[in-house]
Amino acid sequence: MTSRTSSASAPATPLRLGIAGLGTVGAGVIRLLRANADLLRARAGRPIEVVAVSARDKTRDRGVDLAGLRWYEDARELVTDPDVDVVVELIGGAEGTARAVVEQALAAGKPVVTANKALVALHGSALAQLSATHNAPLLFEAAVAGGIPAIKTVREGLAGDRLLRVGGILNGTCNYILTVMRETGKDFATVLKDAQDLGYAEADPSTDIDGLDAAHKLTILAGLAFGQPVEFSSVHVEGIRRIGAEDLSFARALGYRIRLLGLAHMTECGLQARVTPCLVPQHSPLAQVDGVFNAVVAEGEFVGRIMIEGRGAGAGPTASAVTADLIDIARGHTIAVWGVQASAGLPLRAAPITLGHGAFYLRLAVEDRPGVIADITAVLRDCGVSLRSMLQHPAETDDAPYVPLVLVTHQTSEAAMQEAVTRIDALSVVTDSPVMIRIETA
């Protein structure tokens, strides 16, 4: 069977690529393919060559020489080029040209490699069917956690085991912001601004900081782990906008760090998938992953817990992941989108987040007068939520209108906690919307 990877006698036919999208990742892929040409030829058993590219502006300097490559202004024309064996989609976005290019290539029976997390998360079920119908592989290692081979790990490396849980730190921008907030004590808005100036956050940062980017990646990981597409809309998503500098400092005092985690696990009622800020114990593996790094966690019945960390974004790591997919195609190692041929079309049943359980951190802004704590703890008691600890910092000045009060609960149901938070929010002594953060043991 190893002879499939290359033939010693016959001259090897090149795998010819058409690259749609020449942003930093597209240019990075061309750079990597050229820098490592001999190595890739040896590993793939045949040369991997770019023959055509597509982007809007031909005159822009991308730092790579495009001489000798066929140029298409319309990426859809690149797909129909008979010399293009594999389409590499690096345009981005769940709709528009990116979607059209991928669908058209698959429908024409051409293998597709993409880094497009939104596209796969939102249209993964239909794309899997298209891929199966036309016998055209769709690979997307670069769509989750950049250079980390997260997809290969879940879909192949752990394919022998029944996975119980998958997820991790899936957005480097949020992890960077939370890390700097902890290290400097600065507030969210200031650190976001710094991150934008440094290029770690987009001018419009909402996809990252509101948790959508992490939710795209979690949708994909969960589909792979459980062998069926996941409805993106079934993922519960919270971002990090409401995390304050005081939350980082309370978390530290309680022995935790704050991470934006995407986590999916299977329950008797279906899949629970959510992206939320979480408190993780300060000595846990996920607490050690600082800055722009990503970490993917998978837990299986037999294998236990595996964690991979590395660079989740950037031209180099993303190009590495795209190229690994290309080598798989050259080696003939292709696989059904969700790892299981038969299930391409059936989305996983989702369980509402209110069926979840956990412990919670709750930060309230309350009036600084007798009886307030009694009012709040009475609500918690009425909702069946049991307290583990309480922290109160004195007001910074005598005339401060409110003081922060932090409550940590024992394990309770998400539904009870949501009810309690709604009722607490309605108390007149509570002066601002509560900040609720889930506590994860790992």
Add this chain to the structure above:
Amino acid sequence: MTSRTSSASAPATPLRLGIAGLGTVGAGVIRLLRANADLLRARAGRPIEVVAVSARDKTRDRGVDLAGLRWYEDARELVTDPDVDVVVELIGGAEGTARAVVEQALAAGKPVVTANKALVALHGSALAQLSATHNAPLLFEAAVAGGIPAIKTVREGLAGDRLLRVGGILNGTCNYILTVMRETGKDFATVLKDAQDLGYAEADPSTDIDGLDAAHKLTILAGLAFGQPVEFSSVHVEGIRRIGAEDLSFARALGYRIRLLGLAHMTECGLQARVTPCLVPQHSPLAQVDGVFNAVVAEGEFVGRIMIEGRGAGAGPTASAVTADLIDIARGHTIAVWGVQASAGLPLRAAPITLGHGAFYLRLAVEDRPGVIADITAVLRDCGVSLRSMLQHPAETDDAPYVPLVLVTHQTSEAAMQEAVTRIDALSVVTDSPVMIRIETA
């Protein structure tokens, strides 16, 4: 291409296994294959079934029902069973029956899955040739770091990149011993004894604690990372027997932890591969990996640094890795042993460790009298080794025959350091052989 993974119309032919070796791992594989039968059938596109087993003692209770399986006392006969499509070798050991079974199966064109690190490390070059000649894949995910998909990560997940360095914490027994020594302050012999009582160390612990097991794994990882087999004898190996309780406490005082690391990197003079105790900064990722866990690190030009951690041993994790290989075979995803078809027979050129560079920790037992430090620092100066810091703890009692003296050097050549240690060892004021530990920045 995805149709290779399964055919929707034709009934799927089972992949029939013969398992040679029914220790805890062999029994674990049977248990996993049964527990996950439906899942594996969906992922592999065909059922995976055990049809024959081989072990010495048929009467032993292994906790799995062997009824209906063909029994062979001689594993070599199992190989020739025409109903066995794939041979799973779980006997262990680089020679004897294990080697004969693997060679015989490959020569007969039968795919082999093995967890045998010593066999692959010592005979990887010849086995790769046998595999290529007879078109019989040889897969060994379970041979390195148990349940961690380290081999798939290096050989496939990072196949797009040029790797600069590979290695990590490859022996759970040593990591457990070093962790407990740090946490309890107990000495090596006491902790080893405790580990043996708990089943974390073998009755004869030398393969683990002298670094050979880690060196087997490093030999394999380096071969995969650099695409050519590595001569096991070219790996420099030191174990942890000479690490004392005082080294753990000095390391802590200096801001480090001690880990047994296997590390391989390519230099202009060839491959540098070594297994040695190392000081790693206490906040570095490898310093966080405690107890029996393993961690594999790979560093590439484009991808940067990736680290995977998980359970490096045990029936469950090992069975998970063996089964992932079986699914790859069922999916038709097989690959040349070293990832590159052409290089099966050419071992990598190795660079002697004396060509290495690094910073060093040196612990000496010296007489407690004036002039001693001058004598020692004169030797270092003469050898061109520059000191970064020095720690001395006072003698515990006034009449103690010696005191410990710890020196930390700046970056220097391994050759200069070895010469310095030899000369220092020869000084009359130095009362015991020096303990030299390399310092790794990550």
